[in-house]
Amino acid sequence: MVEKVYLLRHGHIDNGSEKKYLGKTDVPLDVLGLEQARLLCDYFKAILVETIFTSPLTRCVQTIQPLCEDKKKHYHIVNAFCEIDMGDWENVPMAYIQSHFPKLYAQRGENLEHFTPPNGESFHVMAKRVRDAFDAITHHANGTILIVAHAGVNRMILSQILGIAINDMFSIEQPYACVNELTWDYQSMQWIYRRVL
Template sequence: MPERLYLIRHGRTAWNAEGRIQGWADVPLDDVGREQARRLAERLRARPPELILCSPLWRAYETARILAAVWEVPIEVDERLKERGQGPFEGRTGVEVAALQQAWREMERDPTAEIAGVEPRAAFAERVWAAMEAAMARPERTLAVVAHGGTFSMFFRQWLGLPLDRPSPFRFDNASLTELALRDGRWIVVTLNDTCHLTDL
């Protein structure tokens, strides 16, 4: 079982910069996102993980590759770490989503709501929890998970027993570091959404 877990959101993409919903769309990092990943790699160079688990979506995998090159550790892809599939909302900005507001509100209010092309929140929650449970049972002492803001928000909501039919109170910025540590048999949050390595970027 790991003693330390790094939860890392992928670096910035052009769609992040434009405020577009990404979901399962395979958007690459932009130049800023690549530099963000390099900064984070340097920050943890002296205490790297033994393994990186990552989402298969390119923005996460590209981030993981940059980190792995500096840390000299392997990468293992876990499909369950993907962001929530957003179907017709993918590629749209907040303004554009306003035109679909009724469908969006329905999706946010009801964890079991099914909208064509959108992954039901209950299914998203189930696979994220399974992925994180598996990660927290791995044999490596220090492990990194590179995934998405929605993935980590869903994990924290379930971990803390928060209702799934309300907006998430958590924010995970691009290339942010959230660190969990196992102390006396219990997981504690050491740092949450830390981006101090990006202050001058």
């Protein structure tokens, strides 16, 4: 079984000046994000990592590539770690949705966990695929592993571990290129969490 998990958010991306619903839209790292990827590589130089897993989206793969090259390791793509599918709202400014679809916008705010954007998925559905993948990996891999994913994916994992409701998940800060450390405690039989970067 896995004894330690380093759960990373991908590096910085250029999402424009307007806040948008950016889920599975595949965008690359920007210049700052590429620099953060190099800094993460430096951070993990002295840490023995057995296996590396990543979301298939470019911003995650680019984040982990410098570390994989440095450690001469391959990464494993986990499709379940893809960010939430925002459907018709993908890459659309939040202000546009609020002004053109005020009832739907309000419904999302009232029931964040179960609201489903048109042709998208809810956080409830996303949580199941993410948690199932996390549980399968941590039960079948060994030693120390590293997972590179997204703010939404990380919050799904951490909300379960910390006992935080999905509707309150935004209380879990996940800035670009952050590093969460999960250590399995055999006495309590649960994950011990701290954010290390």
